[in-house]
Amino acid sequence: MRQKQLKYYGTEALGKQKAAILNKIANIETRTKHNDENIEKLLQKDKHKHIRKIVKLADQNQKMKIKLSRYTDALSQIESNQYVKQSILSRFKKWFSDIPYRKQKYIWGIIFTTPWLIGMALFFLPSFFKSIWWSFNSVTPSSDGLVVQFVGLKNYIELFQSYVIDGNTVFSVQLYLFIQNLIIDLPIILIFSILIATFLNKPFKGHKIIKAIFFIPVIYNFTLISDTLTKGFGQYIDASTGADQMFVAQLSQFFLEIGIGNSLMNIVLQAVDRIFTIVNLSGIQILIFIAAIQSIPNQL
Structure with missing residues (x-):
């Protein structure tokens, strides 16, 4: 690998750099001494009252000590004729590193x-x-x-x-249905995403593949997925879920017998009917919750 050739200052340029650095060192020492005097004056007064000013002056002194150390190192390099020329990018990096975090x-x-x-x-x-x-x-x-x-x-x-959309759909009715579905889907999507994110947060064999599967609907064509689920593959699902539908009917009857109201039962059944939509809409939320869970320190 080719090493970068270093460029050094000449004798005349070194003299100018030395004078500039000595001037900066003198200014820093003067400011540090002035801040120390102000800190002493504030300490002689009510230090609890002026604690913020004392801390601010102490921080300034700490930063100036760091700069003084850098200038001292640069001065020693100048005296040994080893002071390297810095590019604009290097100067910018040095200037940016001096800025508080x-x-x-x-x-x-x-x-x-x-x-x-x-x-x-x-x-x-x-x-x-x-x-x-x-x-x-x-x-x-x-x-x-x-x-x-x-x-x-x-x-x-x-x-x-x-207003009518496409000649047969009333906008106000569609807006009402959209808000109704949103009220039902939003909490279910959040709860489902939190549960799946908690499950996927723990490493196990194939957890990356499962993450990708949940994220596929986000980058894949949702219309194509819906057509797939409602046509040939959907008919197969419908034929194979007859027992499940019977189980849902029996479960609904059980809820009615134990006194659960129709409104709550309808919310649950609508969520079950829209399970594919809920899974498709949960991909980004799952990733967000996984990132949030992983950002929590292990000590907590």
Whole structure:
């Protein structure tokens, strides 16, 4: 492997670097001495009252001692003519390492969220607000372009009262059914995901394959899965689950006899009927819960 060739400063450049480093060392020593004097003054007063200032000054002194140690090492390298030239990237790494860890996290957070914020501001928000504006208007195409007329809440009133999808489906009815299924599916998906994540968190033979199986519906075509389950393979399942359906009917009768209400029983039966949908919608939640469980320290 080819070694990187080191570049050293010349005599004149070393003199300038030495003068700059000596100046920095003098400034650090002056600031450290000033902070020590302030700490002594605060300690002579009520130290419980000024504890935050004392801690802040002590932290500053600790950081300046680290910088002083680095400058001292650099000064010894200069005196031995071994001071290496640093690239811009090396200087940036050194500057970034001097920043407190808490500020480093803020900087990395800004760096990683900046592309999302730019995309949000350039692509999503303009289209979003424009869509809201169009929803309060009646748009009619004409030879001269689009004729826009402000109608207020008329579109929303028509949407929730009489709007029909595909000629035979009322929007308000579909919205009600969607909310009803959401109320039933959401807690069941969360409970199912937590149980499966707890089970998959413990290593055993084939646990990675099982994780992949649960995640397949997320990356696979959900429509194709539904067609598979409702056509040839679904007919085989229906033919093989007649005994299960009889068992569900007997279980329902048992629940009614012991006094469980119809509302609770209907929720359970609807969840059983939608088991394939629940499993398909639980893939991402399972991975999120697995990551959350694995982030818990073993000591806890």
